[in-house]
Amino acid sequence: MANINDNYTKLQAGYLFPEIGRRVSEFATLNPNADVIRLGIGDVTLPLAPAIVEAVQKATIELGSPEGFRGYGPEQGYDFLLNAISENDYKNRNIKIEPEEIFVSDGSKQDSGNIQEIFDANCKICVTDPVYPVYVDTNVMAGRSGPSDSLGRYENITYLSATEENNFSPLPPNERADLAYLCSPNNPTGAVMDHAALEAWVKWAISNEAVLIFDAAYDAFITDPSLPRSIFEIEGARECAIEMRSFSKRSGFTGLRCAYTAIPKEVFGSRLDGSKVALGDLWSRRHSTKFNSVPYIIQRAAEATFSKTGQKQTRDQVKYYMENARILREGLSNAGFGIFGGVHAPYIWMQTPEGLSSWDFFDRLLNQTHVVGTPGAGFGSSGEGYLRLSAFNSRDNVNEAVSRIENNF
Amino acid sequence: MANINDNYTKLQAGYLFPEIGRRVSEFATLNPNADVIRLGIGDVTLPLAPAIVEAVQKATIELGSPEGFRGYGPEQGYDFLLNAISENDYKNRNIKIEPEEIFVSDGSKQDSGNIQEIFDANCKICVTDPVYPVYVDTNVMAGRSGPSDSLGRYENITYLSATEENNFSPLPPNERADLAYLCSPNNPTGAVMDHAALEAWVKWAISNEAVLIFDAAYDAFITDPSLPRSIFEIEGARECAIEMRSFSKRSGFTGLRCAYTAIPKEVFGSRLDGSKVALGDLWSRRHSTKFNSVPYIIQRAAEATFSKTGQKQTRDQVKYYMENARILREGLSNAGFGIFGGVHAPYIWMQTPEGLSSWDFFDRLLNQTHVVGTPGAGFGSSGEGYLRLSAFNSRDNVNEAVSRIENNF
Structure with a gap:
């Protein structure tokens, strides 16, 4: 029988969201009349902006002629989209990223999961804890870890705890790593890295000859214009960083699928013989061998988010979600909970009360208030004691969720 | 500096199509008035069928509400599409593939490139020669080969020559392999495997405990209804085969991106400890960790190809291309060329005249007739002495190409 990739055996069974789904559906079966409010999965809820609908319609008619x-x-990616990204996301903010340094894809999940393939199987990985599981799982699948311990941490991966003490923004480690994954605004903690934090990481990466994988999927939710939206706002980042951005959350594209990765020409890796190779060239080889471009009609939709109308419409959606975040943050804070995040991110990181474990709190919240969150422990051992609430929902549901929680705790 | 995946260094530089593009654009610069007819890349040319346009429009309006x-x-994948595939591509042909055995993706290129990830790094690979380069390149990237030799063949990969003697349909090897990639109707040779040929492979796979990766991206071009369209028409295949199909060529989806992989529940691999694991479960884990579903509007478009109108419209397109194939086949055959394929596939496999190498013939064809083909050698050393012509073009261009070639050779 063909041998399988045995690294899959190391993966912890029961991915977070299926387990949540199982508990929620069990609850719903026992309580068929309960009005469940789902603040668990981070999926947008507002209808597609009219400018996007129009762009898809127009492009589809084109393809029919x-x-x-x-x-x-x-x-x-098509030049029209590469140019629009370079212009709007970078040059307008005085950041130098050329169209040929941009790779359009069908999602930041894919990009952040696939990027490790261009690196050596023995590369040392560093992540924050809690963490978006895809960064870790794809490296485990590729054999860059040993088995997991009782905390769920994999051997040979460096975990940096994101805690209240460090504002959920860990400093770089004292040891070397080849790749460090950063996510800001952060999923799940909702924390954001400021210039000083990013500068410390860029400095570390340069002195350790490491590569930063910077996931900025939530950049549009930053409300303070002085905060960095791109790692490339930091001097030196063009020599050590790869950035991922997505249209999913900022433009309601979770069901349309479009994102991109930017790799400056100055980021290099080393061959076995010691010679240097541009990581953008390797990514291009991977991209053209294992991927086959994003649908034309979706690329036209992404382009439309940069038009004047498209920007206005999608920014209004972001504002709507961020007003939800404010309501959750302030309401739950007034109710006495320890609340973090939710200022520059659509996620609220809520401390569990009375020392409850995050799964126990998840169950109590579900049973007593019919509100679904995401147990922090599902994102890593340092997420224990927290619950993630998402601001992606209707205003009515958010208000109702806050009032139910206030009345029950 | 972070070490890169050094297997990329083994890949042969200059992927086939970029090199063709370079030569064509050099020619076009020197001959700005030449009317170049491109029968090189296998990309559909007819506009999207009205039923598909309508389905996308409707689904997009839905998302805007x-x-x-x-x-x-x-x-x-959405149930509506999984059910439509199971019903139309399998059950209607008395083949048992359940919706839960189907995984919708954004392309057979991706699926056939990614499938190797669930297997061990030491698995032995077997391919036919000539071959669709993605099967080989993705295994090279994953470290399953040594360097390539002077013929461009990689060490540790088993190549089976597809030649005129074996009707371009090689028998299984006498040695073991873990994975064998088959493509029927074949890209690039246009050959098709009959029941006997597939039965021999299934028998080999079962007795060698190997897995067949069966790429049926061109199934719709089979004109003889008695020929197998799916490997699962063969007894025993449910225990040893994985099948890939695509909407790209059969429904004009190269720019829309939708395909699927079918993995029966009975196909297993072996863990290091000797225990069995269902390959469908492993693929599901990969799919949910490194992929994030096909856009809803594209899945609705794929569903529409199974409606009565959608089937009629897309079958008419296939007929149009196959009439092109007939014109190419008969015209060039009458002109004295050795011509293969083109009966159950949109590709003509044309022998080069006068013992010319396939690149030399490519250059002569381009210079003398302004027709672009694909040099067979680009698909492997056994493709030397052949040129692939694609039937994807307008009737006028196909007629014109035939008449130019007739008049020049």
Whole structure:
């Protein structure tokens, strides 16, 4: 029988969200009349902005005509989108990222999961804890870890605890690593890294010859314009960082699928023989061999988010979610909970009361208030004692959730 | 500096299609008035069928409304599409593939490139030669080969030559392998495997405990209804085969991106400890960790290809391309060329005249007739002496290409 990739055996069974789904559906079966409010999974809820709908319609009609039909697209993305990204996300903010340094993809989950493939199997990985599970799982699958311990931490991966003491923004480690994954604004803690924090990481990466994988999927939720939205606002980052951004949350694209990765020409890795190789060239080889471009109609939709109308409409959606975040934050804070995040991110990181474990609190919240959160422990051992609440929901549901929690705790 | 995946260094530089692009654009610069006819890349040319355009329009309007909005889709695909595939591609042909054995993806290129990830790094790979380069390159990247030799063949990969003598359909090897990649109807040779050929492979796979990766991306181009369209028409295949199919060529989806992989519950691999694991479960874990579903509007488009109107419209497109194939086949055959394929596949496998190498013939064809083909050698050393011509073009261009070649050779 063909041998399987035995690293899969190391993966911890029961991924977080299926387990939540199981508990919620069990509860719903026992309580068929309960009005369950789901603040668990971080999925947008507002309808697609009209400018996006219009762009898809127009592009689809184009494809239905002999003159307008297009088949395979350029693997890195159409020029119209590469140019729009370079212009709007970078040059308008005085950041130098050229269109040819941008790779359009079908999601930051994919990009942050696939990027490790261009690195050596023995590369040392560093992550924060709690962490978006994809960074860790894809490295485990690729054999960069040993088995997991009783806390769920994998051997040979460096975990940096994000705690109240360090404002949920850990400093770089004292040891070397080849790759460090950073996410700001952070999923799940909702914390944001300021210039000083990013500068410390860039300095560490340069002196350790490490590569930073910077996931900025939530950049649009930063409300303070002085905070960095891109790692490339930091001097030196062009020599050590790869950045991922997504249209999923900022433009309601979770069901349309479009994102991108930016790799400056100055980021290099080392071959076995010691020679240097541009990581962008390697990523391009991977991208053109294992991927086949984002649908044309989706790329036109992404382009439309940069039009004047598209920007206004999608920014209004972000504002709507951030007003939800404010209501959750202030309401639960007034009710006496320890509340973090939710200022520059659509996630609230809520301390469990009375020393409850995060799964116990999840169960109590579900049973007493019919509100679904995400147990912090599901994101790593340092998430124990916390629950993540998402601001992606209707205003009515958010108000109702706050009032139920206030009345029950 | 972080070490890179050094297996990338083994990959042969200059992927086939970029090199063709370079030569064509050099020619076009020197001959700005030449009317170049591109029969090189296998990309569809007819506009999207009206039923598909309509389905995308309708689904997009749904997403633009509060009641109809959907964010993240189920990772394996929406039930409406899984059911439509199971019903139309399998049950209607008396093949048992259940919806839960189907995984919807954004392309067979991706699926056939990613499938190797669930297998051990030491698995032995077997391919036919010539071969779709993605099967080989992704295994090289994953470290399953040594360096390539002067013929471009990688050490530790078993190559089976597809030649005129074996009807371009090699028998299974006499040695063991863990994975064998088969493609029928074949890209690039246009050959098709009959029941006997597939039966031989299934028998080999079962007795060698190997897994067949069966790429049926061109199934719709089979014109003889008695030929197998799915490996699962063969007894025993449910225990040893994984099948990939795509909407790209059969429904004009190269720019929309939708495909699927079917993995029967009875296909297993072996863990290091000798225990068995269902390959479908492993693929599901990979799919949910490194992929995030196909856009809802694209899945609705794929569903529409199974409607009565959708089937009619897309079958008419296939017929149009196959009439092109007939014109190429008969015209070039009458002109004295050795011609293969093109009966159950949109590809013509054309022998080069006068013992020319395939790149030399490519250059002569381009210079003398302004017709672009794909040099067979680009698909492997056994493709030397052949050129692939694609039937994906307008009728006028196909007629013109035939007449230019007739008049110049």
